[in-house]
Amino acid sequence: TQLLKQSPQFLSIQEGENLTVYCNSSSVFSSLQWYRQEPGEGPVLLVTVVTGGEVKKLKRLTFQFGDARKDSSLHITAAQPGDTGLYLCAGGVDGSARQLTFGSGTQLTVLP
Amino acid sequence: NAGVTQTPKFQVLKTGQSMTLQCAQDMNHEYMSWYRQDPGMGLRLIHYSVGAGITDQGEVPNGYNVSRSTTEDFPLRLLSAAPSQTSVYFCASNTPYNEQFFGPGTRLTVL
Numbered sequence: 079t080q081l082l083k084q085s086p087q088f089l090s091i092q093e094g095e096n097l098t099v100y101c102n103s104s105s106v107f108s109s110l111q112w113y114r115q116e117p118g119e120g121p122v123l124l125v126t127v128v129t130g131g132e133v134k135k136l137k138r139l140t141f142q143f144g145d146a147r148k149d150s151s152l153h154i155t156a157a158q159p160g161d162t163g164l165y166l167c168a169g170g171v172d173g174s175a176r177q178l179t180f181g182s183g184t185q186l187t188v189l190p
Numbered sequence: 191n192a193g194v195t196q197t198p199k200f201q202v203l204k205t206g207q208s209m210t211l212q213c214a215q216d217m218n219h220e221y222m223s224w225y226r227q228d229p230g231m232g233l234r235l236i237h238y239s240v241g242a243g244i245t246d247q248g249e250v251p252n253g254y255n256v257s258r259s260t261t262e263d264f265p266l267r268l269l270s271a272a273p274s275q276t277s278v279y280f281c282a283s284n285t286p287y288n289e290q291f292f293g294p295g296t297r298l299t300v301l
Contacts (some may be wrong), residue, residue: 082232111289120194120280120292121233162288166232170288178288182232 081105082169090187094156099184101167102149103137106171110143112149113162115183157188191216194293196281202270211266213281216266219291221268221284222264223248224256225279227295233280239264271300 085100090116101110109128113121125134127143127150134141138161154161167181197212215222223238235248239258253275255267269274278297282290 109288113290118295120282120295121290123289123291126287126289168233168290178235178290180233182230 080177082167082179084165084167084184086184087182088185088187090189091157093118093158093160093190095188096153096155097186098151098153099165099186100149100151101169101181103169103179104148105169105171106147110147111170112141112150112152113166113168115166116162121164121166138165154186157186159188159190162186162188185188193217194281194283194291196279196293196296198296199294200297202301203268204301205271205273209249209268209271211268211279211298213264213266213293214262215264215281215283215291216262217283217291218261219283219285220261221286221288222258223282223284223290224254224264224266225280225282226250226275227280228277234296236266236279238300268298273300 082103111126112124115121125141130145130147132143138155142151164183164185166183168176203233220241224236225233227233234250234253237256239245242258242261245256258264276299278295280295281293284290
């Protein structure tokens with residue numbers, strides 16, 4: 079079983095601050111996804127990265143896949159209260175759902 | 191499009207009872223999955239299906255059964271509920287690239 083470790087587990091910041099959360103593994107993944115989950119709802123896909131070194135931007139969110147495809151980071155610029163939620167990374171080895179491994183998540187709280 | 195729908199939203203069972211969690215999708219995805227989410231454990235795969243009539247076990251399949259008679263529906267059956275099955279259950283349909291579209295979840299408590 080591939081393991082994905084997310085850090086930090088909890089993060090509480092003030093509105094306007096920048097932050098980075100990390101997703102690390104000793105295994106190589108063919109793709110890595112980031113999801114955001116709000117209380118009482120299912121996770122929502124934010125982005126998929128597939129190439130080592132790839133950087134994708136989604137408004138104030140920047141996602142990076144490590145060169146060796148073992149790790150990823152999510153950077154949020156000028157965080158807003160609407161960014162509050164549980165951020166989950168998930169690594170895929172191939173197209174099978176069996177091979178998709180989720181990290182335990184980073185709970186982000188952005189205070190107004 | 192409704193995406194992925196799940197019923198019920200909440201359920202309380204007594205130990206030993208059985209029930210079926212319903213899941214339906216209207217995105218015409220071949221792949222569907224069931225996960226459970228527990229504090230500090232992330233999302234763990236219970237069962238998945240790659241098409242109608244085809245199912246397979248995930249990481250934590252014990253105590254659960256699935257069937258896939260149509261592309262749209264993928265019900266999860268708890269055979270004899272146990273307190274260890276208290277959790278939040280998510281159904282997802284996914285693209286061939288493994289991008290998951292989750293339903294709103296069912297919060298299950300087993301007493």
